[in-house]
Amino acid sequence: MTATSCVRGFVIPLCLSVVAVTVLGVFALIGYAYQVARRNTLLTLGLAVSSSVLGVLLTYLVGQVVGAVPDVVADRSAAMSLAGFGFLLAAMLVVFVAQSTLPALTQVTQWNLSNRVARDIGVRVIDPLLAPRRIHHLEDPQVQDEQERAKGKEGYQVSNGLHTLPGLVSSRLTLLGSAVLVGRTFSWPVAVVLAAVTFLMEWDRRRVVEREIDSWWGLTEGQRRTWYLFDLGMKDAPKELRVFGLNRWLVERHLREWLDAMRPVWAARRKGTVAAAGAAVVHLAAHAVAVVLVARAALAGDLPLTQVATAVPAILAVGMSYNGFAAVQVRRAQTALRALRELPGFIAERHPEQTAGKVGGLGDGAPDVSVMPRECVRFEDVSFRYPGAAEDAEVLSGLDLEIRAGEALALVGVNGAGKSTLVKLLAGVYQPTSGRITVDGVDLRDLDLARWQRRIAAIVQDFLRFPLSATDNVVLGAVEHAGPPGSSPAVDPGDAVGRVAAEAGITDVVARLPSGWNTVLDKTYTGGVDLSGGEWQRVALARALFAVDAGAGVLVLDEPAAALDVRAEAELVERYLDLTSGLTSLIISHRFSVVRDAHRICVLEDGRIVESGTHEQLLATGGRYADMFTLQAERYAVADLAEVAEVAEVEGRA
Numbered sequence: 001m002t003a004t005s006c007v008r009g010f011v012i013p014l015c016l017s018v019v020a021v022t023v024l025g026v027f028a029l030i031g032y033a034y035q036v037a038r039r040n041t042l043l044t045l046g047l048a049v050s051s052s053v054l055g056v057l058l059t060y061l062v063g064q065v066v067g068a069v070p071d072v073v074a075d076r077s078a079a080m081s082l083a084g085f086g087f088l089l090a091a092m093l094v095v096f097v098a099q100s101t102l103p104a105l106t107q108v109t110q111w112n113l114s115n116r117v118a119r120d121i122g123v124r125v126i127d128p129l130l131a132p133r134r135i136h137h138l139e140d141p142q143v144q145d146e147q148e149r150a151k152g153k154e155g156y157q158v159s160n161g162l163h164t165l166p167g168l169v170s171s172r173l174t175l176l177g178s179a180v181l182v183g184r185t186f187s188w189p190v191a192v193v194l195a196a197v198t199f200l201m202e203w204d205r206r207r208v209v210e211r212e213i214d215s216w217w218g219l220t221e222g223q224r225r226t227w228y229l230f231d232l233g234m235k236d237a238p239k240e241l242r243v244f245g246l247n248r249w250l251v252e253r254h255l256r257e258w259l260d261a262m263r264p265v266w267a268a269r270r271k272g273t274v275a276a277a278g279a280a281v282v283h284l285a286a287h288a289v290a291v292v293l294v295a296r297a298a299l300a301g302d303l304p305l306t307q308v309a310t311a312v313p314a315i316l317a318v319g320m321s322y323n324g325f326a327a328v329q330v331r332r333a334q335t336a337l338r339a340l341r342e343l344p345g346f347i348a349e350r351h352p353e354q355t356a357g358k359v360g361g362l363g364d365g366a367p368d369v370s371v372m373p374r375e376c377v378r379f380e381d382v383s384f385r386y387p388g389a390a391e392d393a394e395v396l397s398g399l400d401l402e403i404r405a406g407e408a409l410a411l412v413g414v415n416g417a418g419k420s421t422l423v424k425l426l427a428g429v430y431q432p433t434s435g436r437i438t439v440d441g442v443d444l445r446d447l448d449l450a451r452w453q454r455r456i457a458a459i460v461q462d463f464l465r466f467p468l469s470a471t472d473n474v475v476l477g478a479v480e481h482a483g484p485p486g487s488s489p490a491v492d493p494g495d496a497v498g499r500v501a502a503e504a505g506i507t508d509v510v511a512r513l514p515s516g517w518n519t520v521l522d523k524t525y526t527g528g529v530d531l532s533g534g535e536w537q538r539v540a541l542a543r544a545l546f547a548v549d550a551g552a553g554v555l556v557l558d559e560p561a562a563a564l565d566v567r568a569e570a571e572l573v574e575r576y577l578d579l580t581s582g583l584t585s586l587i588i589s590h591r592f593s594v595v596r597d598a599h600r601i602c603v604l605e606d607g608r609i610v611e612s613g614t615h616e617q618l619l620a621t622g623g624r625y626a627d628m629f630t631l632q633a634e635r636y637a638v639a640d641l642a643e644v645a646e647v648a649e650v651e652g653r654a
């Protein structure tokens with residue numbers, strides 16, 4: 001086979017297919033990056049291509065310079081002019097300098113691109129998960145897996161892949177360019193064999209890297225435990241750990257879990273060592289043989305110095321151009337990008353209930369949600385069990401309940417009776433398994449859920465403690481009235497924040513903070529402070545009242561006094577009917593002093609309402625409420641008597 005036919009029949013198709021596979025394979029990735037950060041993408045890829053083109057050009061120029069030296073030195077007639085040689089030398093140096101400066105530039109554009117992409121991925125992953133107004137999808141393991149795939153276990157995978165993509169493009173072009181130089185200056189078959197061996201080496205590296213990543217990131221259980229222990233020591237429970245003297249135990253346990261998690265990684269590494277060594281030997285031998293062949297041809301006088309000086313560095317450049325790590329990262333990024341694009345559709349397909357229900361917009365003849373309920377909210381024969389729970393694990397079972405508009409209703413029941421669950425159903429974050437909830441006669445399923453949820457202001461049991469300023473912690477109750485995030489407007493006692501702060505009893509608390517309303521309520525920030533449990537609870541109350549001020553008409557208070565001291569609880573009890581006046585409200589509390597003033601009290605037991613009436617009526621009935629109230633009152637009475645006796649004794653002694 002002649003060199004020309006070899007080039008036409010084998011080398012050109014091979015080169016074209018390698019380029020096609022590389023470009024087509026990463027086309028979606030590049031397209032995505034271009035969509036997010038057009039200039040950075042073009043710049044990064046342009047620099048990567050330039051870097052490899054300059055590298056190949058440098059190899060070529062080095063060959064030309066070295067080849068010209070003997071003739072120029074001997075001043076032979078065939079020698080190029082001194083000016084020409086100087087020009088060649090200068091060109092080589094310019095290319096060298098340009099190629100040496102490119103990596104620094106590429107790194108900057110690469111980081112910019114990764115940052116822009118990471119920001120975009122964050123939004124693309126979080127948005128479809130947070131946008132739905134219900135939360136079934138968050139408890140769906142398949143949705144969790146899909147979002148994990150979209151995000152990537154080891155950070156944002158698409159961003160990591162794009163970070164390594166320029167390196168992959170560059171090494172592919174270097175490989176092709178250098179192989180062409182080897183072919184042109186020495187031998188096409190040798191060029192093809194070297195390229196093939198280098199691909200083999202890259203394939204082997206890719207396998208090793210992939211296996212290692214899999215064995216590390218696949219260990220979610222061990223890994224989760226390791227990081228859990230780390231967080232426990234650093235931020236979650238530093239005080240409790242010291243009280244129980246668990247510091248050493250934690251360090252040792254963390255180390256043990258980490259070692260357990262790493263062992264399979266090491267095993268995978270050991271397993272791959274023999275194959276990796278084999279591939280490396282084949283790779284090295286092929287390149288060594290190629291260099292020897294060049295040397296032999298040179299010694300035999302069959303290869304001029306210029307070609308020798310070009311072919312040898314080109315052979316070495318081919319050998320160095322495998323990039324298994326980048327190939328793995330890019331491939332993973334492609335999978336992650338697919339999942340990222342499919343995530344919203346995946347959620348919508350698996351949870352069609354999220355998109356159902358839309359009436360309540362103005363001007364469509366539908367009821368105006370922003371003033372509902374005008375009459376009542378009604379639970380009609382409602383049963384509910386949590387998604388994935390066993391058939392017989394019903395929390396609510398055939399529950400009927402009417403909450404009249406403007407009524408202050410209280411709900412009591414033992415732990416686990418389903419009170420908070422009822423609140424979640426009222427807010428529409430879950431749908432009843434059977435039965436229905438209506439607002440002024442309209443099924444909650446048919447209402448515009450987003451608007452209905454804006455009608456509800458709530459303190460839930462596990463209320464949020466934002467690591468933001470005191471102002472933000474209050475105004476986030478009605479984010480549309482809060483201004484841009486982090487702007488923390490000045491607070492005036494007469495404005496809404498000042499008013500709700502006074503109602504919730506936090507004016508003095510905020511006045512004592514080092515930077516007043518601007519103080520960050522998190523000790524880990526400079527100048528930040530933490531509040532006591534009761535103070536936090538009052539901040540949460542202020543947030544709910546801010547939402548009411550902004551237009552919410554249904555106030556839900558789930559255990560609003562759990563962390564309050566006696567005086568704060570008494571104040572809440574005193575103001576409760578004032579705070580809820582004009583609103584439809586639902587209060588849940590185990591403290592009967594808090595609920596006794598409600599217009600109506602309902603007892604939840606065995607998944608349904610078993611008693612309903614005013615405090616006095618329920619006491620007179622002598623049922624469950626009366627039992628629970630009496631039990632609590634007796635305990636208080638005993639405590640009170642003990643305290644009175646103690647005081648009397650102390651006074652007597654005095």
Ligand SMILES: Nc1ncnc2c1ncn2[C@@H]1O[C@H](COP(=O)(O)OP(=O)(O)OP(=O)(O)O)[C@@H](O)[C@H]1O
Nearest residue numbers: 386389395413414415416417418419420421422461
């Ligand atoms: N997300 C969930 N998934 C599965 N089961 C849940 C979930 N949340 C609560 N449960 C279960 O539902 C039952 C009712 O819980 P809920 O929180 O509504 O009770 P509660 O009356 O508010 O209790 P408490 O007085 O202790 O606050 C409990 O048995 C609880 O384990």
